[in-house]
Amino acid sequence: MQRTAKKITRILSVLVASISIVSCASKDEVSSEPAEAATGMSVNSGYSNSSVRGPVPQNPNVRLPSDISGSSSVTITHGSRSQKYIALTFDDGPHPVNTPRLLDILRRRNVKATFYVIGNLVDRYPHIVKRIVDEGHEIGNHTWTHPNLKNLGDSNVRSELDRTRDAIVKACGVQPLTMRPPYGSLSSAQRNWIYRDYGYPTIMWDVDPLDWKKPGSGVVASRLINGTRNGSILLVHDLHAGSVSAMPQTVDTLLRKGYQFVTVSQLIAAQGTVAVR
Numbered sequence: 289m290q291r292t293a294k295k296i297t298r299i300l301s302v303l304v305a306s307i308s309i310v311s312c313a314s315k316d317e318v319s320s321e322p323a324e325a326a327t328g329m330s331v332n333s334g335y336s337n338s339s340v341r342g343p344v345p346q347n348p349n350v351r352l353p354s355d356i357s358g359s360s361s362v363t364i365t366h367g368s369r370s371q372k373y374i375a376l377t378f379d380d381g382p383h384p385v386n387t388p389r390l391l392d393i394l395r396r397r398n399v400k401a402t403f404y405v406i407g408n409l410v411d412r413y414p415h416i417v418k419r420i421v422d423e424g425h426e427i428g429n430h431t432w433t434h435p436n437l438k439n440l441g442d443s444n445v446r447s448e449l450d451r452t453r454d455a456i457v458k459a460c461g462v463q464p465l466t467m468r469p470p471y472g473s474l475s476s477a478q479r480n481w482i483y484r485d486y487g488y489p490t491i492m493w494d495v496d497p498l499d500w501k502k503p504g505s506g507v508v509a510s511r512l513i514n515g516t517r518n519g520s521i522l523l524v525h526d527l528h529a530g531s532v533s534a535m536p537q538t539v540d541t542l543l544r545k546g547y548q549f550v551t552v553s554q555l556i557a558a559q560g561t562v563a564v565r
């Protein structure tokens with residue numbers, strides 16, 4: 289009896305080992321994608337020009353409305369699971385070097401993303417915010433000083449949101465439609481009154497590569513790729529160079545898997561369309 293049990297355990301461990309080999313193999317396949325974006329360490333990097341490299345997959349022109357007035361969701365963590373739309377979101381910029389580099393990467397692939405910008409940085413780098421909007425991306429409100437809003441009274445929360453909104457409008461003439469709380473920290477009472485007074489749904493995420501811990505761009509890319517499902521909202525921080533360097537591999541792999549990148553508002557609006565059907 290005991291021997292049979294041992295045999296079963298042995299068979300099971302072989303099975304488990306072979307399953308993990310399969311999942312490692314698929315990860316390796318992913319990380320063999322060519323990495324773009326110079327790290328600044330390569331020899332003669334001054335001669336490289338990403339615009340003359342080979343073709344990359346293109347995101348289709350997704351004709352979806354961005355009118356979110358049909359949605360009454362106060363908190364949104366992901367979009368519809370029945371369509372291959374996903375939203376790439378970038379927090380804590382604009383950054384004077386990494387955000388423009390990211391914009392080049394996205395433009396080359398026709399990918400539209402959503403940027404949750406910090407108000408005082410918008411004030412410092414308004415030209416980058418203008419470029420973000422001019423290139424078809426969406427801007428969201430990520431507060432003025434990036435505090436934990438749960439610790440603030442309502443008037444201070446209002447001031448964080450107002451100053452940021454005003455800086456965004458001054459920089460690019462566009463109103464943010466959504467907000468994301470720093471650290472994802474916002475009470476349900478706060479979410480409700482912010483939605484009522486500003487019309488901002490609180491945008492969370494369902495794919496978090498923990499890129500702020502700087503695990504390396506290959507790890508960031510595989511976490512994003514492996515975590516993505518239909519309707520996913522991907523959380524990335526464009527102030528980290530390594531996160532931006534993870535984007536060519538991430539975007540190209542997800543495009544090859546048939547996903548289409550849309551902005552957060554488009555993702556919400558698309559979900560509304562599905563609900564009506």
Ligand SMILES: [Zn+2]
Nearest residue numbers: 379380470471
């Ligand atoms: Zn943040």
